[in-house]
Amino acid sequence: MLADTDVPPVVEMRGITIRFPGVLALDHVDFFLRPGEVHSLMGENGAGKSTLIKALTGVYQIDSGTIAVDGQARRFETTADAQRAGISTVYQEVNLCSNLSVGENVMLGHEPRGRFGIDWNGVHREAERHLTSLGLELDTRSMLSSHSIAIQQLVAIARAMVLDCSVLILDEPTSSLDRGEVEQLFSVIRDLRDKGVAILFVSHFLEQVYEISDRITVLRNGQLVGEHLIDDLPRDALVTEMIGRELGDLAALSKNADREIDRTGTPVLRASGVSRRGVLQASDIDVYDGEVVGIAGLLGSGRTELVRMLYGADRADAGTIEVDGREARMHAPRHAIGHKIAFSSENRREEGVVADLTVAENMILGLQAQRGWLKPVPKAERDAIVAEYMDALGVRPADPTLPVGNLSGGNQQKVLLARWLATAPELLILDEPTRGIDVGAKADIQRKVAELSEQGLSVIFISSELEEVLRIAQRVVVMRDRGQIGTLDSSDVDIDALIDYIANSEEGSVTR
Amino acid sequence: MKALTKHRLFWPATALITLLVVNTVANPNFAKVTVQDGQLYGNPINILRESAPLMLVALGMTIVIATRGIDLSVGAVMAVSGAVALTIIDRADDSNRVTVVAIAIVVAVLVALVLGVWNGFLVSVLGIQPIIATLVLMLAGRGAALLITDGFITTVNSDPLSYIASGYLLILPFAFFVWVAAVVIVGLVERRTALGMLTEAVGINPEASRLAGVRSRGIVWSAYVLSGTLAGIAGVIYASNIKAADANAAGYLIELYAILAVVLGGTSLMGGKFSIAGTVIGVLTVQALDSAILFLGVPPAQSPVFFAAVVILVVLLQSPRVHRWGRSLGSSVRRTPQEAPPEVDDDRDADRAENVQKEAVR
Numbered sequence A: 001m002l003a004d005t006d007v008p009p010v011v012e013m014r015g016i017t018i019r020f021p022g023v024l025a026l027d028h029v030d031f032f033l034r035p036g037e038v039h040s041l042m043g044e045n046g047a048g049k050s051t052l053i054k055a056l057t058g059v060y061q062i063d064s065g066t067i068a069v070d071g072q073a074r075r076f077e078t079t080a081d082a083q084r085a086g087i088s089t090v091y092q093e094v095n096l097c098s099n100l101s102v103g104e105n106v107m108l109g110h111e112p113r114g115r116f117g118i119d120w121n122g123v124h125r126e127a128e129r130h131l132t133s134l135g136l137e138l139d140t141r142s143m144l145s146s147h148s149i150a151i152q153q154l155v156a157i158a159r160a161m162v163l164d165c166s167v168l169i170l171d172e173p174t175s176s177l178d179r180g181e182v183e184q185l186f187s188v189i190r191d192l193r194d195k196g197v198a199i200l201f202v203s204h205f206l207e208q209v210y211e212i213s214d215r216i217t218v219l220r221n222g223q224l225v226g227e228h229l230i231d232d233l234p235r236d237a238l239v240t241e242m243i244g245r246e247l248g249d250l251a252a253l254s255k256n257a258d259r260e261i262d263r264t265g266t267p268v269l270r271a272s273g274v275s276r277r278g279v280l281q282a283s284d285i286d287v288y289d290g291e292v293v294g295i296a297g298l299l300g301s302g303r304t305e306l307v308r309m310l311y312g313a314d315r316a317d318a319g320t321i322e323v324d325g326r327e328a329r330m331h332a333p334r335h336a337i338g339h340k341i342a343f344s345s346e347n348r349r350e351e352g353v354v355a356d357l358t359v360a361e362n363m364i365l366g367l368q369a370q371r372g373w374l375k376p377v378p379k380a381e382r383d384a385i386v387a388e389y390m391d392a393l394g395v396r397p398a399d400p401t402l403p404v405g406n407l408s409g410g411n412q413q414k415v416l417l418a419r420w421l422a423t424a425p426e427l428l429i430l431d432e433p434t435r436g437i438d439v440g441a442k443a444d445i446q447r448k449v450a451e452l453s454e455q456g457l458s459v460i461f462i463s464s465e466l467e468e469v470l471r472i473a474q475r476v477v478v479m480r481d482r483g484q485i486g487t488l489d490s491s492d493v494d495i496d497a498l499i500d501y502i503a504n505s506e507e508g509s510v511t512r
Numbered sequence B: 001m002k003a004l005t006k007h008r009l010f011w012p013a014t015a016l017i018t019l020l021v022v023n024t025v026a027n028p029n030f031a032k033v034t035v036q037d038g039q040l041y042g043n044p045i046n047i048l049r050e051s052a053p054l055m056l057v058a059l060g061m062t063i064v065i066a067t068r069g070i071d072l073s074v075g076a077v078m079a080v081s082g083a084v085a086l087t088i089i090d091r092a093d094d095s096n097r098v099t100v101v102a103i104a105i106v107v108a109v110l111v112a113l114v115l116g117v118w119n120g121f122l123v124s125v126l127g128i129q130p131i132i133a134t135l136v137l138m139l140a141g142r143g144a145a146l147l148i149t150d151g152f153i154t155t156v157n158s159d160p161l162s163y164i165a166s167g168y169l170l171i172l173p174f175a176f177f178v179w180v181a182a183v184v185i186v187g188l189v190e191r192r193t194a195l196g197m198l199t200e201a202v203g204i205n206p207e208a209s210r211l212a213g214v215r216s217r218g219i220v221w222s223a224y225v226l227s228g229t230l231a232g233i234a235g236v237i238y239a240s241n242i243k244a245a246d247a248n249a250a251g252y253l254i255e256l257y258a259i260l261a262v263v264l265g266g267t268s269l270m271g272g273k274f275s276i277a278g279t280v281i282g283v284l285t286v287q288a289l290d291s292a293i294l295f296l297g298v299p300p301a302q303s304p305v306f307f308a309a310v311v312i313l314v315v316l317l318q319s320p321r322v323h324r325w326g327r328s329l330g331s332s333v334r335r336t337p338q339e340a341p342p343e344v345d346d347d348r349d350a351d352r353a354e355n356v357q358k359e360a361v362r
Ligand SMILES: Nc1ncnc2c1ncn2[C@@H]1O[C@H](COP(=O)(O)OP(=O)(O)OP(=O)(O)O)[C@@H](O)[C@H]1O
Pocket: A020, A021, A023, A025, A043, A044, A045, A046, A047, A048, A049, A050, A051, A052, A092, A396, A397, A405, A406, A407, A408, A409, A410, A411, A436, A438, B349, B352
């Protein structure tokens, strides 16, 4: 179904301007959202997508411009006002209470009431209904914090569905979901759209955008570039509009996957039979000098659990880990760091950035921790490191004195990557490093990883984007049901074969 | 000008200066300083002298709060350290010997340090919530102090001891130099090494810090050790001032005044970013308010209410939300209401941060 342009918009934003200290985040942006359409908002990291959404929902007050909802001029003071006007929002950084149960989170503020106050059984029943519509079977009484970031994202979406809304805003809802879950979410979105709900969708996955959208609005550097019907805008034209130039050739990268790795010596890291009861079944992985090993698998397949044990973030109760041929104890991240292993978590907000510290402080935190508090990183060295990575990774805005929490999600990710590269590791473990990163920067990061591995850095690379894994990893460890099921040579498989293998392979059919 | 009002110490400093000016106008003696025998006397000098115990305690509290903790035991630690010091001096043959007093002080401060180690152990190794962990010592400490002094208030006559709280070094009270030295040393250690930044990182996001390889246990532990040690010195100064070890009165409620001073200085109780200069301003504000109560002749029965009322005023003066209201009130007076152009608002970022936090809670 294609929404036609004659339908009066439910949301009309005109001339929206928002200025942050030192940054013009939005500069006279117009945006229209019509009932019964899925409208994607596209743009690079820091283009102003999340800011535009927050301007609409009253998180930020606008400096100038007008907002009309259902034809009436509105200005929301708080998100609660926006909700009352029928606008339901899932923000980019999951905003839930991790110390409440799943059910409480879904129904928070909308709890069904009985004669004696809140009807708790009703709360969990309702929550379960909403979760099932997303294809999620969860114990609604379990603590939210006990679930992975992907599940938390789905819970946040379920929470937005509780409201009977006429506008549904989803800011990068799919960033940690796998294919199956995205499909489930899309079918719910299509359902809502057909009922006349206007849906605002943000994602850096172009495939998803083209699959679900009716219309696209592109922002660049806080300015409106254009509004198009999806059929009028081919992919490369969209990318050019977003980044203001043509995207370099990604095909050149795939050479990295074909690079010959010398596996005759001792591996940088070899883990055998690493496991932990109820969390991970015995899994093996080894990484050689200059090699990139990808890990592929669905959500909950144990990818994150495995690498956390390699890094000492969680303890394994069985198995051995060898670094450069010698057995190593990994009981704390410090131990791993001592062996020149670095780990960038998939959970940027809780386990990555230190929000109130500046970009520069965040970048040197790993190095500083390594040196200890008595040896502060000298100012000259620090400035050099910061300048190098701001430039190499294209962090924007290019002001290292800003609190990192003020940066857009994608730019925060770049800062974290810089933190680890600054420690000069020999093995870099990246868990979803390109999550929430725009097409341009994604290519930059892949290039950087390829370049570093060519110079001898070993990398373990986890990504839900299998194209990405196959492009830069020479081998792929495949995981399913909390355990490793095999290791593939990436030159032997294409993407369909890999998907197939993840879903269907017979257990134990390990190939090399 | 804008840059000035945005500085994080602007509002704390404004509050302190306002307080001083109002009091001086009400009673010029408030600011009067006289010179006698080449030494300065008067109320401002008294404020600087009497600030010493609270300053030391608040300094330690600042660092503890930065780690997301709190130390309720500081008052009790003061009592213990005073009791230890005075008992040693009391039992000595010659209480006027400098070495006796020096040994007494060193032992007392070491005992306080050990108490800090205990607090830090409970919090950082056993993972007990700071408020509960330090409550243990808060309750038990005074009992221990009474045990040390056999249940009496030990009084001593010792000139070297009295010098600490009442003596003069050059033209200013010795106690003033003690706290200035403590502030400078702690300031240098926190900001010239990486300790301050790592402490803030642990306070803001403990898990991210752990994964970044920060030894958060040691950092949190050291904060409690520092707090205990400084409370120990404060206890000696207090005892020196009254020439007695009074286990019940020493440092009574000082933990709360210290928390107040830290907050007045702009450090958030949520942990993270801390400001030592802010704490200095906060302590001086509390101390000036204390002496204002005397100078304005507020009857003792009403002084707590007066104190509380001024504190509320000061806190309101610092609240970003109040600033915003003030400004929109100001602009609606100046402009015709129907125009009401969107206000451009300096405290925007603060408000935004607040909004985002609200969002997170929702
Ligand atoms: N609270 C804030 N304080 C100061 N600056 C901010 C704040 N929030 C966002 N910005 C700045 O505004 C600009 C737009 O950020 P925004 O989060 O809207 O980007 P985005 O398009 O959503 O990017 P991403 O794809 O990375 O999520 C960025 O330059 C960012 O640094």
